[in-house]
Amino acid sequence: MKYISLLGATGSIGIQTLDVIRNNPDKFKLLAISAGENIELVRKIIAEFKPEFVSVQYKDDFDKLKTEYPKEITFGYGSSGLMETAVYHKSDVLLNAVIGSVGLNPTLQAIREKKTIALANKETLVTAGHLVMSLAKENHVPIIPVDSEHSAIYQCLQGEKWTSVKRLIITASGGSFRDYKREELKNVTLEQALNHPNWSMGSKITIDSATMMNKGLEVIEAHWLFDKPYENIDVLLHRESIIHSMVEYDDSSIIAQLGTPDMRVPIQYALTYPERCHYQTDNRLDLAKIGQLHFEEMDFERFRCLEFAYEAGKAGGTLPTVLNAANEVAVHAFLSGKISFLSIEDLIENALARHTIINNPDLDTIQEVDSETRGFVNSLV
Ligand SMILES: NC(=O)C1=CN([C@@H]2O[C@H](COP(=O)(O)OP(=O)(O)OC[C@H]3O[C@@H](n4cnc5c(N)ncnc54)[C@H](OP(=O)(O)O)[C@@H]3O)[C@@H](O)[C@H]2O)C=CC1
Ligand SMILES: CC(=O)[C@@H](O)[C@H](O)COP(=O)(O)O
Numbered sequence: 215m216k217y218i219s220l221l222g223a224t225g226s227i228g229i230q231t232l233d234v235i236r237n238n239p240d241k242f243k244l245l246a247i248s249a250g251e252n253i254e255l256v257r258k259i260i261a262e263f264k265p266e267f268v269s270v271q272y273k274d275d276f277d278k279l280k281t282e283y284p285k286e287i288t289f290g291y292g293s294s295g296l297m298e299t300a301v302y303h304k305s306d307v308l309l310n311a312v313i314g315s316v317g318l319n320p321t322l323q324a325i326r327e328k329k330t331i332a333l334a335n336k337e338t339l340v341t342a343g344h345l346v347m348s349l350a351k352e353n354h355v356p357i358i359p360v361d362s363e364h365s366a367i368y369q370c371l372q373g374e375k376w377t378s379v380k381r382l383i384i385t386a387s388g389g390s391f392r393d394y395k396r397e398e399l400k401n402v403t404l405e406q407a408l409n410h411p412n413w414s415m416g417s418k419i420t421i422d423s424a425t426m427m428n429k430g431l432e433v434i435e436a437h438w439l440f441d442k443p444y445e446n447i448d449v450l451l452h453r454e455s456i457i458h459s460m461v462e463y464d465d466s467s468i469i470a471q472l473g474t475p476d477m478r479v480p481i482q483y484a485l486t487y488p489e490r491c492h493y494q495t496d497n498r499l500d501l502a503k504i505g506q507l508h509f510e511e512m513d514f515e516r517f518r519c520l521e522f523a524y525e526a527g528k529a530g531g532t533l534p535t536v537l538n539a540a541n542e543v544a545v546h547a548f549l550s551g552k553i554s555f556l557s558i559e560d561l562i563e564n565a566l567a568r569h570t571i572i573n574n575p576d577l578d579t580i581q582e583v584d585s586e587t588r589g590f591v592n593s594l595v
């Protein structure tokens with residue numbers, strides 16, 4: 215039995231993780247959860263899974279829930295609640311599915327407590343990948359990717375020699391606007407942007423996918439997870455999202471991982487690793503039915519956020535922190551109807567241009583740069 219702490223239980227990945235746990239009661243027990251403000255769903259999760267520890271974002275909700283469940287459950291809230299969920303003493307595994315760099319501190323603390331990390335929260339690696347990976351190495355803690363592309367690469371690397379890897383090839387669906395010309399992006403609406411062609415996901419990552427920042431964040435995530443230079447990480451447009459990513463080896467072989475777009479598969483793999491277990495679905499991949507798969511080269515002028523991410527990743531130091539913080543604020547502003555779609559990349563470009571890079575930043579520096587960048591971008595929206 216694996217005992218699980220789940221950050222972001224009420225989100226898209228969180229809910230699909232609950233499905234995986236529900237379908238495997240002999241393998242997994244949910245002990246601790248965190249949520250944001252969706253208290254109705256928290257109550258349902260408590261009724262079904264009976265976690266021992268529950269954290270919410272706001273104190274008002276914490277006060278309410280405490281009176282509703284006076285004895286059975288311990289509650290927390292805010293950033294300390296996230297931390298307590300992550301390090302819940304009886305849990306073996308932290309599945310981090312919270313959104314944004316708020317996931318960084320709980321991840322670091324869980325690593326110190328030797329919890330295995332199943333990581334969906336890519337912003338954590340983008341903003342402070344060097345701290346996360348070195349701490350994990352020091353504590354002999356595995357970081358198992360949940361993000362579909364990184365799970366695919368992880369699977370393609372099993373049993374292979376790291377030194378034989380020539381190139382990581384991350385596939386990209388192209389997002390909601392993959393067939394739009396740059397000119398046509400000027401007047402796109404929030405509703406159009408939220409209409410991802412292949413995946414049903416939370417709103418922030420769906421917008422990231424439309425700007426192609428999601429792929430940029432994933433390139434930086436892959437750099438840290440798999441210790442490869444940016445020159446050896448490519449992005450390939452693949453509109454069907456059937457090949458989730460690939461690894462090219464020195465002998466010119468390319469190994470790919472395929473499947474229908476369903477996040478429960480990488481979530482389950484991260485939780486059962488190194489084993490696989492049965493997954494009940496009526497939607498197994500049928501390649502004969504699909505007939506054709508398509509691939510196109512990335513257009514870096516059309517998708518400027520991807521270029522920004524490569525530049526920030528290669529420059530390193532605090533620049534990826536700026537990239538991530540600026541993106542989080544800009545996407546939030548777009549989701550709130552305050553700015554246009556193309557303003558997202560303008561704001562990020564501005565934030566990157568004004569920043570003086572600090573090399574090898576410690577946690578305090580990262581937090582200062584994160585909050586300073588948020589202040590700057592917020593002042594422009
Ligand atoms: N969705 C997907 O298919 C994929 C997602 N990812 C990554 O996984 C992560 C989660 O994405 P996704 O599930 O789509 O996101 P969602 O927006 O659907 O869910 C986010 C979760 O975090 C909670 N939350 C948000 N802000 C806070 C906060 N300040 N404090 C505490 N909890 C908070 C939300 O709570 P509430 O709703 O209760 O307010 C919710 O439970 C992201 O890093 C994303 O990039 C990676 C691959 C695929
Ligand atoms: C499901 C998942 O992992 C997402 O990150 C997905 O990859 C988004 O799709 P694109 O960014 O390729 O549009």
Ligand SMILES: [Mn+2]
Pocket residue numbers: 361362363432
């Ligand atoms: Mn992904």
